[in-house]
Amino acid sequence: MMKRLLILEDGTVFTGEAFGSNNASQGEVVFTTGMTGYQETISDPSFYGQIITLTYPLIGNYGINRDDFESITPAIRGFVVRELEENPSNFRKDSSLGDYLASKNIPGIQGIDTRKLTRIIRAKGAVRALLTEAGADVNVDEIVAQLQATPLITHHVKEVSPKAAYPSPGRGKRVVLIDFGMKHGILRELNKRDCDVLVVPYNTPASEILAWHPDGIMLSNGPGNPEDVTEGIETVRELIGKVPMFGICLGHQIFALASGAKSFKLPFGHRGGNHPVKDLRTGRTDLTSQNHGYAIDIESLKDTDLELTHVALNDGTCEGVRHTKYPIFTVQYHPEASPGPEDSNHLFDEFIDMMEKEAAKEKQHA
């Protein structure tokens, strides 16, 4: 086995075994706590540019299959596991995790202390890191200096949003889905409900969206810092009050920013499939799937027309809002699951109900 190094910007060096592709790779290293669901995680575009470490110690045991992708091209920069299963067993298996990552030019490292790495990320927050081959010529000091000097790029939406609009037809409600780096799961849920979906790029002007006469607008998840998505914020600002809207994760953050709220970077993010979220209106707690590094500042909601509807029980941060005047609600977590618990799947039904109610109102007024 070839040796590989994971070098952090604080100078910590982990030595492990290489798997996946052989190239060196750099990115922000983050951890996720899902015990399964690594295929969905690898292909979630919200992880663009990041090196992912899994806190669950054995990864890869059911391989990679045809069905569980959340995008066509994985956008992660590296994969870190305690122990990689090289002989996966599952009736759906197409390939092993290692072979799949190699085919997508993504390097992996195994055999390192992922608990120690996770504790460093928890203590330091965003940690820049490099994955590279071990060897006598590796100059750690030089690499650390270079990592520290590299600014963290956070505007990745343009890399993962489609270049042109495309339809995903149905006979039900017409939904324009603004794709900031969408997981397939969102489209899957809308298709399941027979929505007539038009997926559009992140920088589509509001006038063009309204020209499609949508019954509703869906704001997708996506990578990076929401404040950087200025075109999206502008578009959403113009759409507020004109059409019912439902937003997820980056879509939620963009809607809140467009409404005058503020966002901030969480110390080490929420990533995994077991995050409890309380719905403040019903008192019900759902276990949710999450993947975000930023959050909306609850204090900043005071000066907006938004009401806090959901909070994270682990740290009390904002997990959902609704508009007090218009039919719009958004959540920070992932009701489409993929991977993770499906407790919050009913939010897609609520979106359909909201569009139906709005259409009925308009008929009355006509």
Ligand SMILES: NC(=O)CC[C@H](N)C(=O)O
């Ligand atoms: N999954 C997402 O949409 C993530 C939103 C944003 N990129 C964040 O990290 O907070």
